[in-house]
Amino acid sequence: MSRSAPSRPFAGRRRAVVAVALALWAVCTATAHAADAQIVSERRVSARVVELQVSTPALAAPTRVTVDLPAGYDAQPDRRWPVTYFLAGTMNNDRAFNDIVGGLKLTEGYPSIVVSPDGDNGSYWSDWYNGGAFGAPKFETYVSDQLIALIDRRFRTIADRSQRVIAGVSMGGYGAVMLAARHPDRYAAVASISGVVDNSLVPTGAVLSISSTFDGGPVDAIYGPRATQEIRWRGHNPTDLAGNLRDLDLQVRTADGLPNPGIGEQLLSADTVSCVVEAGVYAASVSFHRTLVSAGIPHAWKDYGSGCHTPENFQRQIVDVLRQFQTVLAHPRPVPASFSYSSIEPDFDIWGWHVAADRRRAAEFLRLDDAGASGLTLTGSGLTTVTSPPSFAGVPRVDLAGATAGSVVPDPAGRIRFVVDLGPPDAAQQLTPGATTRRVRRAVSLRPQAVVVITRSRPTRGHLRVCAHTVGGTVAARLAVTGARRRVLTRGRVVPLGPEATCRSLRWTRRLRDARGTLRVTGTDGVGHPVAARRTFRVPAALRR
Structure with a gap:
């Protein structure tokens, strides 16, 4: 009038956790700015x-x-x-x-x-x-x-x-x-x-x-x-x-x-x-x-x-x-699972990510492409520091490819921080006549080590009822149950586990004689990390024979 995403959540439960975390981040940030x-x-x-x-x-x-x-x-x-x-x-x-x-x-x-x-x-x-x-x-x-x-x-x-x-x-x-x-x-x-x-x-x-x-x-x-x-x-x-x-x-x-x-x-x-x-x-x-x-x-x-x-x-x-x-x-749209974004600011926050350009770098565009929980691509110059949204809560380690470090441990909130080398920082301001800039494009992949969480191991007369899910990716899991002196009580069974709860019934192959048993889960996640979890359960006297 003339004054005349996101990070990309893994899926299911992970998506809900990330959405809540991003909402809390937005509220906290907004409260700080309101002051x-x-x-x-x-x-x-x-x-x-x-x-x-x-x-x-x-x-x-x-x-x-x-x-x-x-x-x-x-x-x-x-x-x-x-x-x-x-x-x-x-x-x-x-x-x-x-x-x-x-x-x-x-x-x-x-x-x-x-x-x-x-x-x-x-x-x-x-x-x-x-x-x-x-x-x-x-x-x-x-x-x-x-x-x-x-x-x-x-x-x-x-x-x-x-x-x-x-x-x-x-x-x-x-x-x-x-x-x-x-x-x-x-x-x-x-x-x-x-x-x-x-x-x-x-x-x-x-x-x-x-x-x-x-x-x-x-x-x-x-x-x-x-x-x-x-x-x-x-x-x-x-x-x-x-x-x-x-x-x-x-x-x-x-x-x-x-x-x-x-x-x-x-x-x-x-x-x-x-x-x-x-x-x-x-x-x-x-x-x-x-x-x-x-x-x-x-x-x-x-x-x-x-x-x-x-x-x-x-x-x-x-x-x-x-x-x-x-x-x-x-009819609101969902938060994007991944996004692309360009900025000339020396540091900025976007969709829960924080990006800080090299302080020696002159003003220029820094571009993020396909930024999400599985990685992102950066285009710019200098050593660029990236902090993720709180997408990795409960994950013990995230392996990196394309960053200066090979792996990183998430902080208590589930964020990771890493540095990406985009070559020497440009000394000349982009788009200035006579300026020469050499912007580098580098892809960074994020490979979280998955964790298996066992939420139920309840014995009945005919079987053990088991429920489990993962944090950080999918796992091809082998389920086995042993009693005292590692006596095998069920046949081993391979079950694909993901962020959503998966429940199975493992039939007993031997009589239950021990007061306690152990459910063991072993396998590898989607990027090849070995995964193991165990849970001990009590066998009621009425089921022992």
């Missing part, structure tokens, strides 16, 4: 509208947030709700959704809290470079790290990625898609409404360069001059980050910049300038759409034909966006 921002005042504007003042070190001054409550929020005090974040455009603020496009009316039947933060006049919803000094304003940090946690703490939200979506108009469309691409583990869906979603085009890049002046900053304060800081422009550009959006529900909507009298636009009016703006937005949206198609990334694409950068055009798009959001929230 960085505080609500300093709150005002009930109307039955459905709450206005907050938020203080955060990410911004130079307190900032306002408008929260639209869904119909029924007060009448249903035990109900929790999804959250929709709506980002405004250049020269707009948090009230634009309600005051300019009639958002309160548009969301009368929409079952979600709608949160509209203020993005200043031309922040592009980014953490600013500020000539290399960085510091405030840091709108990406504020929205994705702090505001989400703050809203989840203050309101009755469903604090889960599957119930959180984000959209924006114009600069807000850029911001929404940029934030979703850089933090795909925090949003289930994203929509660009006439968004400036490709900063590599000359007109859109020029507008972004001067937008920092709308808030009193110098030209190019947001990402720096393109001549020397192209990597920062690309590292925030939705079109360059398109691959990060594969696991989100994605909408790209735009009009073509020709006036549409059918929705109330007039050529010989103030709408004329807005038509020029929409034509630029259209070019950016088409470029983004073509990149998504080329990469095979599913998305909803809607070219509305005639329409300018006006509230009337935005309103029809918002109606369609909310309809698709409602479907996404009602």
Whole structure:
């Protein structure tokens, strides 16, 4: 609006354990970030509208947030709700959704809290470079790290990625898609409404360069001059980050910049300038759409034909966006079993993984491909340190191929930490004229040693009832039962064991004479590790003969 996975769980029980662990990690991380921002005042504007003042070190001054409550929020005090974040455009603020496009009316039947933060006049919803000094304003940090946690703490939200979506108009469309691409583990869906979603085009890049002046900053304060800081422009550009959006529900909507009298636009009016703006937005949206198609990334694409950068055009798009959001929230996608992701940050967290690049390395893209519990592929330079999600709880050791160490022991939470050598760290910043970079691609496989867990060994008159499962993979297990002096009581039996409980009945081949017996499980897991487990059981006197 112109201010006119995952780790891949092994299966079954492992999947549930990993999902819970990732949820706890997200909650703990969100709680920590929420402590960085505080609500300093709150005002009930109307039955459905709450206005907050938020203080955060990410911004130079307190900032306002408008929260639209869904119909029924007060009448249903035990109900929790999804959250929709709506980002405004250049020269707009948090009230634009309600005051300019009639958002309160548009969301009368929409079952979600709608949160509209203020993005200043031309922040592009980014953490600013500020000539290399960085510091405030840091709108990406504020929205994705702090505001989400703050809203989840203050309101009755469903604090889960599957119930959180984000959209924006114009600069807000850029911001929404940029934030979703850089933090795909925090949003289930994203929509660009006439968004400036490709900063590599000359007109859109020029507008972004001067937008920092709308808030009193110098030209190019947001990402720096393109001549020397192209990597920062690309590292925030939705079109360059398109691959990060594969696991989100994605909408790209735009009009073509020709006036549409059918929705109330007039050529010989103030709408004329807005038509020029929409034509630029259209070019950016088409470029983004073509990149998504080329990469095979599913998305909803809607070219509305005639329409300018006006509230009337935005309103029809918002109606369609909310309809698709409602479907996404009602039918959430599962967490991806594996993922791919690119970032220019020196260290980052994504889907429970933490990645720290070599501190000697200049700014460049670091790419993860097919990251999951069985491994990942890294592309970059320097010694890169990787910490996994808590996927290996109960596993004694994980063998590594492609890392600097051959094996590693998980920490008490089930995480592993390893280093990957991607060659010498690049000294020259990627995409800088004359720079030479030598990025290395290396695959790392993770091979956890499986453990057999025996959960039942109950003797009856005719057999021993046995139940067992594994942690860390599958095992081709041989089951045998012995009594005193290792007297064999059953025939050996080979049973495939996995994360789900497997139960078998082992028939006695000899009379039960001993007060105790031992169940022994031996075998190898799926990657060749030897596995052994045993459990002693008591034989009731009534069964001995």
